[in-house]
Amino acid sequence: MKEKAKLLSLLAFVLLLPQSKGNPLSRDGDGYQRMFEDMKKEIADYSDVAKKIIDLAIYGRAQNRSYERLALFVDTVGPRLSGSKNLDLAIKYMYKALRMDGLENVHLEPVKIPHWERGKESAMMIEPRNHSISILGLGGSIATPPEGITAEVLVVTSFDELHQRAQEAKGKIVVYNQRYVSYGETVQYRGQGAVEAAKVGAKASLIKTIAPFSINSRYCVTAEESSVGVKQLLIFIP
Numbered sequence: 001m002k003e004k005a006k007l008l009s010l011l012a013f014v015l016l017l018p019q020s021k022g023n024p025l026s027r028d029g030d031g032y033q034r035m036f037e038d039m040k041k042e043i044a045d046y047s048d049v050a051k052k053i054i055d056l057a058i059y060g061r062a063q064n065r066s067y068e069r070l071a072l073f074v075d076t077v078g079p080r081l082s083g084s085k086n087l088d089l090a091i092k093y094m095y096k097a098l099r100m101d102g103l104e105n106v107h108l109e110p111v112k113i114p115h116w117e118r119g120k121e122s123a124m125m126i127e128p129r130n131h132s133i134s135i136l137g138l139g140g141s142i143a144t145p146p147e148g149i150t151a152e153v154l155v156v157t158s159f160d161e162l163h164q165r166a167q168e169a170k171g172k173i174v175v176y177n178q179r180y181v182s183y184g185e186t187v188q189y190r191g192q193g194a195v196e197a198a199k200v201g202a203k204a205s206l207i208k209t210i211a212p213f214s215i216n217s218r219y220c221v222t223a224e225e226s227s228v229g230v231k232q233l234l235i236f237i238p
Helices: 002-020 030-044 047-058 065-077 085-100 159-164 188-199
Strands: 123-125 131-133 153-156 173-176 204-208 234-237
Touching: 065 085, 153 159, 159 188, 173 188, 188 204
Parallel strands: 153 173, 173 204, 204 234
Antiparallel strands: 123 131
16 A cells, blocks of 8 residues: 555656646756656656556446545535634545545644635625626635725726726726636635735626626635735635
C-alpha cells in the first residue's frame, strides 16, 4: 500500500508532463532541465506498475470506488466552509479514511484559518416595481448596515465598461451582466468583481451566475479582498 501511494504521486506528475513540452522548470539554467529529464526517466520506470493501478481503478475491483467515496463524503459532511464545524468533521473523516487505507505519515496539524459566518440575506428591486431577487452572498463578504443598502444600480457587461464609466459607479451598486464565454474566462467577474467595483467607489457589487444559463440553483464561493484595502459586499445572483 505504501508503494502504491508513492506510485500514485508519481502518476499524478506524469499527467502534467505533456503540458511541459520538455521546457525547463525554471529560467535559471540547464540544471533544472537535467533534473526534469531525470524525473521523467524515473517515472517511466514505474509505467508497468502504474498501468496496473490504473487498470485496477478503472476496470478492476476498485472500479467506481473514487466516485463512491466522494459521494459518501459529500453526502455525509456537506459544505465545508473555512472554520466551520463541517470542516472539522471533514478533516476527521479524511484522516480516518486515509489511516484505514494504510497510508503512511497520515497526521493532523494545527493551523490558523479565517472564519466567516453567513447571516440572513435578501435583496429587492424597488423601482420600477417591487421584485424579490434570489441571491447568495459570497463567502468573506462584509455585512451591510442593519438597515441594509439602498442605491441605484449601474449595469455593466465588462470590466472595461466599468472603468470607462467609473465616475457613474461611485455610490452605486455595480451589476455585472457579463456575457458567458467559457468558465475559465468568465469566472474572473466572480473572483475580481468586488475588487474592481471597490476601486471605483461602488457600494456593492452583484454578479450573475457563471454559466451559459441559470437554473436558479444557488451556490457559493469566497469573495476576493480588494487590492485597495476594501472588503466589498459581493452578492451572487443565480
